[in-house]
Amino acid sequence: MSEAVEITINGRTVSASKGELVIAAAERAGEYIPRFCYHPRMSSVGMCRQCLVEIDTGRGPMLQPSCMVPVAPGMAVDTESETTKRAQEGILELLLANHPLDCPVCDKGGECPLQDQAFSHGPGESRYVEQKRNYEKPIPISELVFLDRERCILCDRCTRFADEVAGDALIHFIDRGNATQVNTYPDEPFSSYFSGNTVQICPVGALTASPYRFKARPWDLEQVDSTCTSCSVGCRISVHSSRDRVLRFQGVDDDDVNWGWLCDRGRFNFESIHSEGRLAEPHVRTADGLTSTGWNSALQVAAGLISDAIARSGPASVGLIGGARGTNEDAWAWAALCDALGVTRRDPQLGDGLPASILGLPRASIADAAAASTVILLGPDLKQELPVLHLRLRDAAVSKRTRIIEFTSTGSGLTAHAWRSIRHAPGTVADSVAATLADPDVAAQLAAGPVVVVAGRADLAESPAFTMAALDRILSAVPAATVLPALRRGNVVGALSHGLAPSTTTDTATAILRDAAEGRLEVLILLGADPLVDHPDADLARRALAGAGRVIAVDGHLSTSTREADVVLPAAIMGEKSGTTANLEGRVSRVEQKVTVHGTARPDWMIAVELASMLGHDLGVGSVEEISARLPVGVGGIVTVAAPASAEAPAPSVPLGGYDLRLIVSRVLYDSAVSTVESPSLAGLASGAGLLLHPLDLERLGVPTGSAVRVTGPRGSVVMSVCADDRLQRQTAWAPFAQPSTDGVSGDIREVIDAGVAVTDVRIERL
Amino acid sequence: MARLTESNLATAHEIIARYPRAKSALIPLLHLAQEQDGWVTDEAMRQIAELVGVTPAEVLGTGTFYEMFQFEPVGRYLINICGTMSCALMGADELFHAAERVLGIRAGGTTADGLITLHRAECQAACTEAPCLQVNYRYRYRITPTELEQLIEDLRSGRLEDEIPPHGTLATVRQHIPADRGVGAVDPDDESGPPSWVAVSVKEGS
Amino acid sequence: MGTYPWAPGFIAGDRPRIVTSRFEFEDSFTLERYLATGGYAGLRAALAKSPSEVHDQVRASTLLGRGGAGFPAGVKWGLTPEGVFPRYLVVNGDESEPGTYKDRLLMERDPHQLIEGCLIACYAAGLSRCFLYIRGEMALAQERVAAALNDAYAAGYVGRNILGTDFGVDIVLHWGAGAYVVGEETALIESLEGNRGMPRLKPPFFPAAIGLYGKPTIVNNVETLSNLPFIAANGPEAYTAIGTETSPGTRMVAVSGHVQRPGVFEIVNGTTTFRDLLYGDDFCQGMRDGNDLKAFVPGGGSAPWFVADQLDLPFEGRLVGAAGSMLGSGAIMVMDSNTDIPSAALTLTRFYAHESCGKCVPCREGGTWLMRILERVVAGQGSTEDLDLLLEVGSSICPGDMPHAASAELGLEAVPFPYKMTTICFVGPSAYVPVHSALTLFRSEFESRVTPSRPRVRIPVTAAGGGA
Numbered sequence A: 001m002s003e004a005v006e007i008t009i010n011g012r013t014v015s016a017s018k019g020e021l022v023i024a025a026a027e028r029a030g031e032y033i034p035r036f037c038y039h040p041r042m043s044s045v046g047m048c049r050q051c052l053v054e055i056d057t058g059r060g061p062m063l064q065p066s067c068m069v070p071v072a073p074g075m076a077v078d079t080e081s082e083t084t085k086r087a088q089e090g091i092l093e094l095l096l097a098n099h100p101l102d103c104p105v106c107d108k109g110g111e112c113p114l115q116d117q118a119f120s121h122g123p124g125e126s127r128y129v130e131q132k133r134n135y136e137k138p139i140p141i142s143e144l145v146f147l148d149r150e151r152c153i154l155c156d157r158c159t160r161f162a163d164e165v166a167g168d169a170l171i172h173f174i175d176r177g178n179a180t181q182v183n184t185y186p187d188e189p190f191s192s193y194f195s196g197n198t199v200q201i202c203p204v205g206a207l208t209a210s211p212y213r214f215k216a217r218p219w220d221l222e223q224v225d226s227t228c229t230s231c232s233v234g235c236r237i238s239v240h241s242s243r244d245r246v247l248r249f250q251g252v253d254d255d256d257v258n259w260g261w262l263c264d265r266g267r268f269n270f271e272s273i274h275s276e277g278r279l280a281e282p283h284v285r286t287a288d289g290l291t292s293t294g295w296n297s298a299l300q301v302a303a304g305l306i307s308d309a310i311a312r313s314g315p316a317s318v319g320l321i322g323g324a325r326g327t328n329e330d331a332w333a334w335a336a337l338c339d340a341l342g343v344t345r346r347d348p349q350l351g352d353g354l355p356a357s358i359l360g361l362p363r364a365s366i367a368d369a370a371a372a373s374t375v376i377l378l379g380p381d382l383k384q385e386l387p388v389l390h391l392r393l394r395d396a397a398v399s400k401r402t403r404i405i406e407f408t409s410t411g412s413g414l415t416a417h418a419w420r421s422i423r424h425a426p427g428t429v430a431d432s433v434a435a436t437l438a439d440p441d442v443a444a445q446l447a448a449g450p451v452v453v454v455a456g457r458a459d460l461a462e463s464p465a466f467t468m469a470a471l472d473r474i475l476s477a478v479p480a481a482t483v484l485p486a487l488r489r490g491n492v493v494g495a496l497s498h499g500l501a502p503s504t505t506t507d508t509a510t511a512i513l514r515d516a517a518e519g520r521l522e523v524l525i526l527l528g529a530d531p532l533v534d535h536p537d538a539d540l541a542r543r544a545l546a547g548a549g550r551v552i553a554v555d556g557h558l559s560t561s562t563r564e565a566d567v568v569l570p571a572a573i574m575g576e577k578s579g580t581t582a583n584l585e586g587r588v589s590r591v592e593q594k595v596t597v598h599g600t601a602r603p604d605w606m607i608a609v610e611l612a613s614m615l616g617h618d619l620g621v622g623s624v625e626e627i628s629a630r631l632p633v634g635v636g637g638i639v640t641v642a643a644p645a646s647a648e649a650p651a652p653s654v655p656l657g658g659y660d661l662r663l664i665v666s667r668v669l670y671d672s673a674v675s676t677v678e679s680p681s682l683a684g685l686a687s688g689a690g691l692l693l694h695p696l697d698l699e700r701l702g703v704p705t706g707s708a709v710r711v712t713g714p715r716g717s718v719v720m721s722v723c724a725d726d727r728l729q730r731q732t733a734w735a736p737f738a739q740p741s742t743d744g745v746s747g748d749i750r751e752v753i754d755a756g757v758a759v760t761d762v763r764i765e766r767l
Numbered sequence B: 001m002a003r004l005t006e007s008n009l010a011t012a013h014e015i016i017a018r019y020p021r022a023k024s025a026l027i028p029l030l031h032l033a034q035e036q037d038g039w040v041t042d043e044a045m046r047q048i049a050e051l052v053g054v055t056p057a058e059v060l061g062t063g064t065f066y067e068m069f070q071f072e073p074v075g076r077y078l079i080n081i082c083g084t085m086s087c088a089l090m091g092a093d094e095l096f097h098a099a100e101r102v103l104g105i106r107a108g109g110t111t112a113d114g115l116i117t118l119h120r121a122e123c124q125a126a127c128t129e130a131p132c133l134q135v136n137y138r139y140r141y142r143i144t145p146t147e148l149e150q151l152i153e154d155l156r157s158g159r160l161e162d163e164i165p166p167h168g169t170l171a172t173v174r175q176h177i178p179a180d181r182g183v184g185a186v187d188p189d190d191e192s193g194p195p196s197w198v199a200v201s202v203k204e205g206s
Numbered sequence C: 001m002g003t004y005p006w007a008p009g010f011i012a013g014d015r016p017r018i019v020t021s022r023f024e025f026e027d028s029f030t031l032e033r034y035l036a037t038g039g040y041a042g043l044r045a046a047l048a049k050s051p052s053e054v055h056d057q058v059r060a061s062t063l064l065g066r067g068g069a070g071f072p073a074g075v076k077w078g079l080t081p082e083g084v085f086p087r088y089l090v091v092n093g094d095e096s097e098p099g100t101y102k103d104r105l106l107m108e109r110d111p112h113q114l115i116e117g118c119l120i121a122c123y124a125a126g127l128s129r130c131f132l133y134i135r136g137e138m139a140l141a142q143e144r145v146a147a148a149l150n151d152a153y154a155a156g157y158v159g160r161n162i163l164g165t166d167f168g169v170d171i172v173l174h175w176g177a178g179a180y181v182v183g184e185e186t187a188l189i190e191s192l193e194g195n196r197g198m199p200r201l202k203p204p205f206f207p208a209a210i211g212l213y214g215k216p217t218i219v220n221n222v223e224t225l226s227n228l229p230f231i232a233a234n235g236p237e238a239y240t241a242i243g244t245e246t247s248p249g250t251r252m253v254a255v256s257g258h259v260q261r262p263g264v265f266e267i268v269n270g271t272t273t274f275r276d277l278l279y280g281d282d283f284c285q286g287m288r289d290g291n292d293l294k295a296f297v298p299g300g301g302s303a304p305w306f307v308a309d310q311l312d313l314p315f316e317g318r319l320v321g322a323a324g325s326m327l328g329s330g331a332i333m334v335m336d337s338n339t340d341i342p343s344a345a346l347t348l349t350r351f352y353a354h355e356s357c358g359k360c361v362p363c364r365e366g367g368t369w370l371m372r373i374l375e376r377v378v379a380g381q382g383s384t385e386d387l388d389l390l391l392e393v394g395s396s397i398c399p400g401d402m403p404h405a406a407s408a409e410l411g412l413e414a415v416p417f418p419y420k421m422t423t424i425c426f427v428g429p430s431a432y433v434p435v436h437s438a439l440t441l442f443r444s445e446f447e448s449r450v451t452p453s454r455p456r457v458r459i460p461v462t463a464a465g466g467g468a
């Protein structure tokens, strides 16, 4: 807390912090000043004038917008004077002059600051008899957001957010004065990953989100605070439901994590909770395929399969993949079950992350990163994989607190704000790190203050060992640097920290799948994991599920991999269960149940406990609370991992060679992840499969952009349509991971990836 | 034609280079586009967005704030008749109605032959010479309805083509800063010391 | 006497002239003529001194800003925070206040004088780059300044190593695109940054502290800067020898409307009275057709109106302020006995409503509302209640007492300038000022226009339901 400043508000002496705005200081002191344009997480513009109060700084009381004026010693604020009241009432009447007053049919009706303000302080009737502004009623400004310009009060919140916070200035004030309107450029929709935030911060019903429009009236809504587990940022949310259905998520302002923001994926994929694809009851494979059955028989079959396997070939013949979609309690219970059975082969990642050893390094928090003088990005495009972390770091860079040095093969959402953006070909990042560290300017910058390395898996067609090698170099050059692991899956850090981490390199998901493929695995347990869609090596995953003796799938949805299972146990998913989760910092927060579970589905932990007892083990817990009580760290704390699990040896660089192209495969926000596919509003947003090359490489290969090519890699080959993109480097090719084939041509790029090969060099020929 | 021609593109880059931040060139570049095409086209706005590194929405947002930019085609000649105080006191209304009558169009309209567009304008800083008007921002002072009819006649006959360039052209002389004479624009963040002459005098002073 | 076809409206008269000294020359805008008539002597004189000495000269001259606020230039230059660089000069050539016509003449007729003024300001205040913002609609002014800059660069007066010294500054010609509000200095800066010209709130955005690109910025008016060559060349004493102590030197005034001889005059500051200007032989020579004076706007469209009672006031800021108005931008608009007051008020209100940037609710909504009501009244469809509504809507823009002139006939005491406001800049209030002046001084003209109270339409403000 910066130094304190004494001011008086309505005669009362109040202590505020230097630089704090009067409107905020007053609110903390219990004097709520009405406002529409002010938002604590954005710069003030003083537009709506509703927050005018009399402020006396020694030159007599003057009407000032309290959202623009910082506190000053001895300042006297009067929020109740006649002048203040008269001014605020006047503003309100003017605000309502052109407002359609269609509250009864407005989604915001009942939770509308303007409506509430009109009720409590309004003139009661309007003297405005002139023609009101009229516009075409709600127009779609993106696939997700509608804009009603008649309701808009031009507070500049959405446009400020788009420009300042998201950096997607795709909506803007157009025209002037009384004719001013918010709009997009013709046929350039507001397709921002963060568009939903504008709906949440709109102080009237001008912006509405298609997944929620006309679904409920605010007074029918029940709500509970929870945590978004769509990715590992772990944004705090408020889950709103009505008649036992989740209807929307709203961002909750958490100072450490999300500052109230959400990405659209996290905000709207609640739709998957009630989707068609949900599993309602257990299934067991019979002569005529997967047949539904009761829990008891299903669990008995599962238990039987496991005990037979262990009896016949020992615990090493059982492997568990997944757990990152569950709670800490789920992870703990499954880890306890594995321990009881002596099963060591477990991994919550799917060959798409980094070795768990990264959690053993000195860790940084999001706040540390956003306050560091240097952030080194050694991982994926955060805007695509950890969107709200991207917002936090963007803010740090834009407000000049932090300088970003990024190592990337493709460029990223932060490239424009990076102090240094250094390109490398897959397999060579350690070299480019070494070269960069040798630059005296960089050395000076790194010496200037705290350094945080954000490390994750940038490229799914490249071994994670290269990133680990680069990380080693940085940490030995800057021993004081701390690490923020950019592992992506919702509760992957929680799972890794609560017993599901592989203890040796032969226990990783890829190793487990390899054994399964080679017939050395009797039982493969998929704990909310979908390797057929989600593992970088499609062929390995396919052979693994075919080669595994038996497959037991615990899942909320009937995923591609679940369809191949022998026993399917329906699991409760987020919104249907309570417990705790850990974000990428290791920060533990609550997830809450808001709706009854679908069908007879059960939380993962309960399934583990029951399997255990059928296998003759008592895990000694009967409720989620009992498990929570046993966890090392409670809500608000940070889980850490003591001894780093052993990691693969850092790999030496593999320089580019020959005429091959080096393949880069990375995730984009909307892909074939089940929570996206099962959310109708999001499913259509996936970019679709395809391959991008530098235009000069296309020219060299004589391949016109848009044409279909065969891409041949270490594993196999696949047909893709190619496009030119000059942001790529020569001799590299980029493809988005896990994308549907929207062009009817492109196949699944994972077909060419071999998880056993360090880098993926591909050859392409025109068809 | 809508994107900037080669020579206009060169001009655009010269203009951008004068500013510490490229976005400052936005309005001059919109003028340049309007000078080229007579109005501001969609393609021009997209290109300007690329040139100064903003989104097309930002270009549209800035552009539509200002009176002079036309986002639909207008006549070769845009007649702006001032209607503010001094001109109003001196008969701007009669003048305007005369214009509507003679041209057979209303405010905002363009003649069928596409030659002349008529707009009501605000104070043109010629208040002592009221009532006044501008044709493509060239003044006509203390003008009577009869003189207005003559003016329109002259425009139609092409008699004023040399004096009045087509809509979009403002100054016919451009500023040009010779490379060897200019100090050059520095990003404000890269310039933190006092300018040389101040530094020097400060030293002398102390 | 003293009028020139190439300077339309300008009337020289037999008076000391500082900024219009070259207007009789048809080629006054050329470098040749400028040099032949003592051009750039002020710059040479300034460069022979230290920047702070030049700054002191300007302080000593009490040169008052001519853009409207009348703030002393020397003091303004001193407001930039110690040791913060870069600092910029932004020249305000956006002249668009109704009634104002002077800066355009100065730019068209004597661009080098303005350029020299800019250079002196940059030298004295350590401003490393100058942006000369000319109103978009002023094609000729842009052309003359562009040509003058090109010549001045070529001749070594602008750019690197000016006159062989290590003083170097670029002057960048910038031009607007039609928006009155951009004349407001913070809006001017927004516009110069490529944005919509929406004013910023002061505080915190005092240009001298946080201006262009967030850096200290001096914004000065064209006429203000055009005075600097004289001051630098002849010293502050020569300047203060003209005019009064509080309002030294000369200033340009445009008198328009119903006078015999409208014109732009360079007058002696502080002493010349409104009567001199409106009735004096070497000024406007009285009302047209010998009509009576009904009212006049003394300082541009934003200024509260005066009537005959105020004719003997001198052209002096504080006295005019005490009398209930302001001098603003040196623009006087005269209405004779035939003027229809409600329509006149409507013209001005329409102007400000139309020019609202849309940022502040009171201006965006209130200005247009006032205009709509006034349109009804002028069209004879208003009610007496509408007249009160005008004042009530107005008081949401300007709460508390509104300044207005005294009137013996109506037994009115003057209420001094300024007013309270709920808006960021003066556009909002300016939409109300003419309504208030007209209603205060000529209410009968409105009453004869309206029908006694029409039953008021009552519209519920919010439909039922909702509420927190």
Ligand SMILES: Cc1cc2nc3c(=O)[nH]c(=O)nc-3n(C[C@H](O)[C@H](O)[C@H](O)COP(=O)(O)O)c2cc1C
Pocket: C064, C065, C066, C067, C068, C069, C070, C071, C073, C076, C092, C093, C094, C095, C096, C097, C180, C181, C182, C183, C184, C185, C186, C219, C220, C221, C222, C224, C225, C425, C426, C427
């Ligand atoms: C609405 C509004 C319009 C203005 N228009 C102009 C203008 O057209 N020209 C001008 O020089 N100053 C104008 N000003 C005053 C400027 O804000 C600023 O005070 C002035 O340019 C400072 O220069 P000076 O100190 O030399 O007068 C305007 C102010 C307001 C509030």
Ligand code: SF4
Pocket: C181, C198, C199, C355, C356, C357, C358, C359, C360, C361, C363, C364, C423, C424, C425, C426, C427, C428, C429
């Ligand atoms: S008063 Fe009017 S013009 Fe001035 S800032 Fe506010 S809205 Fe814009």
Ligand code: FES
Pocket: A034, A035, A036, A037, A038, A045, A046, A047, A048, A049, A050, A051, A052, A065, A066, A067, A068
């Ligand atoms: S909340 Fe302060 S002006 Fe809108």
